[in-house]
């Protein structure tokens with residue numbers, strides 16, 4: 001079987017070569033579609049000391065959303081180039097570990113499908129189920145792989161790509177006292193959103209104070225930013241969310257803070273500017289005009305860099321025990337319409 005190449009995979013391999021002196025690159029799994037075989041890469045850099053913080057950048061869970069992979073690749077390329085001259089980046093990498101999986105679902109990208117080669121939506125495939133009703137189909141379904149948002153067969157376990165993501169997150173992120181992740185998607189709504197768990201319930205996460213503090217430093221250092229920072233459950237609930245699954249897993253470990261984020265790039269703006277995109281399978285999820293794509297890539301690079309810096313400097317912004325209660329109160333008012341937090345006195 002020959003490995004099948006396509007532009008995002010070729011670009012990933014080019015960047016890996018350019019940064020080879022500083023990158024620790026592994027093929028964490030291989031997936032086959034028909035007679036083609038595709039590697040799933042994980043690239044790590046920075047200090048591997050397990051007491052230091054780490055952040056993971058993920059893209060390409062959904063094959064149609066190529067711009068997600070391209071944003072992660074643009075940041076990885078930026079780092080590879082800066083490592084040649086940027087002393088401040090080298091200094092930063094002595095204090096933080098960065099991990100990249102830019103192309104989680106290569107078979108889906110190559111085929112131009114949201115799902116993987118088995119017809120399974122990787123973001124509906126984890127063993128976490130919503131206890132309440134989810135939107136029909138969109139929230140995840142077990143009816144058929146021919147319909148979108150297919151979760152896979154009950155009890156069959158996760159797909160190879162998701163097992164690879166979980167193994168990388170467990171080894172590189174959950175093994176540390178503090179970690180974050182940013183998973184890049186496109187296609188939902190007209191605004192750019194930063195989502196945090198949960199997707200399977202409207203209840204707030206245990207680290208709401210920490211998430212609120214992160215949102216505060218982001219807001220304070222990015223005047224006029226256009227991101228909507230919110231729990232995913234604010235938009236819709238879903239079964240099988242991998243980040244919910246990994247976040248719940250982190251709660252089983254003592255003294256861990258793991259803050260998973262999803263960047264949802266609002267593609268309806270691109271479609272509004274060029275309604276013909278509605279008739280292209282890729283167009284709904286990706287800016288089709290080169291200058292628009294460049295603008296999208298440019299706009300999100302500072303965001304990814306901000307999160308890397310936030311991970312490295314987490315001691316400086318994580319709320320102290322004495323201020324946590326106030327952060328939770330503010331967060332409940334901001335995101336949960338003032339509901340009392342679960343378990344709060």
Ligand SMILES: [Zn+2]
Pocket residue numbers: 061062065185186187
């Ligand atoms: Zn997506």
